[in-house]
Amino acid sequence: MYTPNKLTVYVEAFYMDGGRITLSLLKNHPAFIALCISIKLISTRPSEPVLFHGKNGSETVWKHFVRINRNSVLPINPESPYSWTGNGSEWCQNGDSEILHDLVHTIASSANTAEISFSVDWYLKIVNSNLGGESIVLTQVALEGIAWWYLVAHKKAILASNYDNLKTGDWLRMMLSFMNIPAEVPKIFSHLLKLCNDQSFNFKLDGIADGPLAFVNTRNFIVHRSEKNLKKLQKIEGVAMQEVVSLGLWYLETIILKLVGYKGKYYSRANNDYNLTVLD
Structure with missing residues (x-):
């Protein structure tokens, strides 16, 4: 028998019309948008929730199923896929963690959903691209997009005209400072x-x-090709280049988790063996 448990999600009810989900209403619904973003972030792949009609005794329920990618930045057991069942305003999660519950709750109540969605979509493009060193270019696109919104529009820490005149790396360093993320290169690299x-x-x-x-x-060495920059790239090749890739992804992952209000353990690229680190 279907019984909501302590993981009941604090979101509004999804709309149902005659036993069917009305997509025209659902696509702009805060709870559904939050669920989509949370699933992408947790699964580390461009996935959408699969909602299908089901019965639990005489009770009509909706169910979602998602398989978790093994390289998720969050401590989710990939052997324990998540299924969600819902009726009315009550949605419960069957799994070994409250992480998805907390993410949906936070994102659904956030005023910055569009920016969070932008960040997560770019992150997924990068981690699933297998581009190697070239992924640094995509990572900077994502970081710059977040930084402009965060520093100029959200925090109003700097005027747009002044932002455009920032020197190399200043925009990133300023955002890291606001989010309490160290700018110094981690010792693991x-x-x-x-x-x-x-x-x-x-x-x-x-x-x-x-x-x-x-x-x-x-x-800049990658994008602005010259004899001087090519010589520098030759020195950065191999392990050092992979460490620059990991540095950028560490920034992006940590910034996204900060944006969604996540507090807890995550797999940090800045620690040995990708160990779990507490993010506060």
């Missing part, structure tokens, strides 16, 4: 740190290995 000691790369700020400078300058 040892090959990248060695390059930071090479003055020709300009990866240091005030004597500190600066992540925004390392990431943005590497992107």
